[in-house]
Amino acid sequence: MTRTAFTRALALGSAAVLLAACGSDGGGDAGDSSGDGVTITWWHNSNNDPGKGFYEQAAADFEGDNPGVTIEITALQHEDMLTKLDAAFQSGDAPDIYMERGGGELADHVEAGLTKDLTDAASDTIETLGGSVAGWQVDGKTYGLPFSLGVVGFWYNTAMFDEAGITATPTTWEEMYAAIDQLEAAGMEPISVGAGDKWPAAHYWYYFALRECSQDVLSAAVTSLDFSDPCFVAAGEDLEEVIAADPFNKGFLSTPAQSGPTSASGLLATGKVAMEMQGHWEPGVMQGLTEDGQGLGDKTGWFAFPAVDGGAGDQAAALGGGDAWALSADAPDEAVAFVEYLLSDDVQRGFAENSMGLPTNPAASDAVADPALATLLEVRDQAPYVQLYFDTAFGASVGGAMNDEIALMFAGKASPQDIVDATQAAADAEK
């Protein structure tokens, strides 16, 4: 009895340790080329129609033009995909084609030799995309081909705004607070936020930092990881003011970003709240969360993050980011050809027409049919610069600490200085 109990205790205790040990000795597997047939594995996050079907068609078309090539598609919900990708990288079992968000994360992948250099292999496409690829370059080499590049802003329900008597969308935070009051007076919940997932809450702080900090301070922070400029504290003070005004949906601390009808996106899609600050993917997410597959349909509106009075930052700068197709280091040449096909004029136009995102191929710009997305595209193209989401730019460790502390502020448990301190501490641990 004594020995078995001891062994059991040991076994149970080590179960937790096992977790940490997983993925230490993962061996890589080469591209599945055998004879004439080549199988390309492709993971993406368009797991709802029309996006899902559109990509299936694109793969089928490519297979038709390239006999012997088989494309195995795995369409995953966004959060699931991120978890599975992390695990795949650790086990050395990454798909041939996957989505890369750029920034610190890409730099880590490149340093570990996980990602294929596309500089020469896809030079024509890189030229077509122009400045958009900047976020996916490390030391002058290009590792990802962005297929969608968007900016974060407020998605709103035009019918609810009309009903509350809001005639023009807010351009300053003063007007924003007035709009919030009008919506509340009309008995509506003004804003939903998926603070349970942290990053949607963190976007508020990022944007306020963009409004309070000059571009020089921000770009210096990305490289030096120095957050001592007082503008970062000012960003937290601006956010505190918003939280104090209590414009958010009931239960926002545990609300998920975009899974299910009671998620932040679901609440907007089903007319339960008037607006939500989210990325350019919002219409597609909302379509998947309503029974008729329409999302907010023609009631979808968009406006840019309002200006902050007296902020030292550029009031037209935008927070954003995008998704690029990247290839794992051992992906076959056919996979390069396929991602170039995905960025061709035709596929990018179809991508835009289906409101799957904001095309990066200039030939597809006018194909953005949705009026709300067209507004967003205009703001993106007129912004003096597009700042990559901080958590992506700074990498998982610093970004995670930052997001955690910002989520604490939403719960009333962190001050503006706490956010800066926690971020700085995580940054110092990286140095």
Next chain:
Amino acid sequence: MGPALSLFLLFVVWPIIKAVQFSVYRWKGFGPLTDFVGWRNYDSVLHNEVFTGALLHNLAIVALSLLIQLPLGLAIALLLNRRMWGQGMLRTVIFVPYVLSEVIAGVVWFQLLQPQYGVVDALLAAVGLEGPEQGWLGTPEYALYTVFAVLTWKYLGLAVILFLAGLQGVPEELFEAAQLDGASWWQVQRRITIPLLGPTLRVWAFLSMIGSLQLFDMVWILTGGGPANATTTMATFLVTEGTKRQNYGIAAAASVVLFVVALVMALLYQALVLRRDVRDASVGAGR
């Protein structure tokens, strides 16, 4: 070397050694181990408020389980041990949650506990009460207790079934003798049933303690450790540090701390509590 021993070495001892090795490096999860940092990961884990909070949450769950699940499970087992109408059905109903997958149970409760749109708040509203503004899982002050309530719903069935099995081992003659001597139902339970159920209770407490220290799935689904780190456990901490933030060295250090805490508590329990059962058993065997 026997196959059992090699399996044990491969799947128990080796991972522990690897975890200890990772815990002294700074490591992003891929590439070779090159950045040796010594005790620094342990230092940062033990001085991290989120981790010490997580350890306290684990200990709170251990204590709550013993203080609430044990008496509740025992009471239900004693009631169900009597011949009564619908006994079989009641036993099944109590045991069903334990059979459900943890993830399914978690998702169902997550939906039930939604603020504003959830069934729990709707039921409360129907009797004129109001749930907390941020919801049961979104309010830092209530979240841990809400998680514990769901855990109790999920795991009470196991306690009841174990206790009922233990009760089968209590000889019927003792009850009859006691009844002939004029003992009340309550006296019978207190003087005969519960003392004879001792070994089962102590084994259940051991399993419950280890389970509470390793608590992960239900917390991950219901709250992910939030809000404001109010429900973090050591296991959610190490997963967040590891897979989310790619600080695998810190995650490994946290896992070693968790292992040591669980091992020490298990050995102490073994030495101080379970030992008596072992001695009783050996006396019994000698007769």
